[in-house]
Amino acid sequence: MMSDEELVQRCVRKEAKAQEYLFKTFSGRMLGICSRYSDSIEEAEDIMQEGFIKIFQKIDTFKHNGSLEGWMKRIMINTALDLFRKNKNFRYSIDIDTIEYTSETNQHVLESMGAKDLLKIIKTMPKGFRTVFNLYAIEGYAHKEIANMLEITESTSKSQYSRARTYLQKILQTEKSI
16 A cells, blocks of 8 residues: 555656556545446446546645645546537526425435445436536536536526436426326
8 A cells, every 4th residue: 555645756757657656545445436427337437437547647736735536626627528528518507586486305215325326316407506506506616617617607507416416306296106
């Protein structure tokens, strides 16, 4: 087991064993992140692969101000967002003032669901909803930051998040009645 600092130094020197260790240590978690922004496991793997290429190309810029994993996570998210912007799949956009809100979700339904079940439901969301939902609810970005990342307006980010919540609530209500 080597420290992050030693691992980074060895990767900067392009040591194959260190690069392999970094990949094996973090690939599972990075694939999980990528899968939240993709439509299929194949697309998630492509995003992850592209992300690791960027990580190895930019490893010398890591300043140890935060965790190595956090830095890598940010690269993976940005790689997924680059693909998203490139494909211009940001549909289902609506102004925040026109959103209709549904009733509160039954907390019991959420508590009875496992994380995997919830992620499966999130994966069924339209890509625009899912991307904003992931960035806001899971990653913790503010709508202003999301707007900058996705090159959209802040109100579009808010509306996408609101629509994603409404979508999620409808699915959870359906699950409750089954």
